Amino acid sequence: MSVSDIGVTIEPYYRSEESSESESRYVFGYTVTIHNTSAHSVQLMARYWKITQGNGENQEVRGKGVVGQQPLIGPGQRFRYTSRAILQSPVGVMEGAYTCFDVSTQQSFDVPIAPFRLAGLNQIH
Numbered sequence: 001m002s003v004s005d006i007g008v009t010i011e012p013y014y015r016s017e018e019s020s021e022s023e024s025r026y027v028f029g030y031t032v033t034i035h036n037t038s039a040h041s042v043q044l045m046a047r048y049w050k051i052t053q054g055n056g057e058n059q060e061v062r063g064k065g066v067v068g069q070q071p072l073i074g075p076g077q078r079f080r081y082t083s084r085a086i087l088q089s090p091v092g093v094m095e096g097a098y099t100c101f102d103v104s105t106q107q108s109f110d111v112p113i114a115p116f117r118l119a120g121l122n123q124i125h
Contacts, residue, residue, distance in 0.1 A: 005038035006100060006111045014120050015084065026087045028118040030094070032066070033080045036073040040104040043072045044079070049096040049113075054089035061096075072103070090120035 011031045018027040036042055049061040064070060071079045085094060095115035101108050 003109060003111055005036065006042065006098075007033075007035040007037060008098070008111060008113050009033045009035070010113070010116050012094075012116055012118050014118075016120075018084075019120065021090075024088045026090050026092075026118075026120050027084055028087065028092075029082060029084045030116070030118075031080065031082045033078055034071075034073060034098070035078045036075060038102075039075050040102050041072055041074045042100045042102055043070055044098050045070055045101050045108065046099040047096065048099075049085075049094055051085055051087070052093045053087050054091035057088070066098075085118065087118065092118040094118060 009032070013029050015027040015029050019025055034044065044065060046062065046064055047066055051059045051061070053059070067081045067083055069081075073079045085092075093115050094113075096113045097110045098113065099108055099110055
């Protein structure tokens with residue numbers, strides 16, 4: 001199994017109805033699709049996120065699984081979930097990794113998640 005056998009696509013979006021500029025609360029949703037192109041089943045065991053806000057502050061988030069699950073993703077299958085991040089600035093960047101477990105080889109491995117941009121309405125930075 002190679003890390004390249006696990007594809008991660010992320011679609012971020014701004015949640016204006018939950019955000020409040022006057023309270024410096026900017027809410028972003030993101031939908032993640034994890035695609036297992038390997039011949040083995042893998043289980044997503046843990047997540048790590050580094051969130052860099054536009055004001056330069058960093059936050060790190062670690063936890064078991066995603067959205068309360070540790071999904072088992074079979075060969076050729078996809079797992080999709082939606083979550084959110086709350087920032088104090090209207091722009092930011094998230095990046096991280098998923099720790100997965102190859103059921104066949106009993107080996108753990110990390111799948112890097114490339115940086116993606118979070119931006120409120122009319123933000124160009």
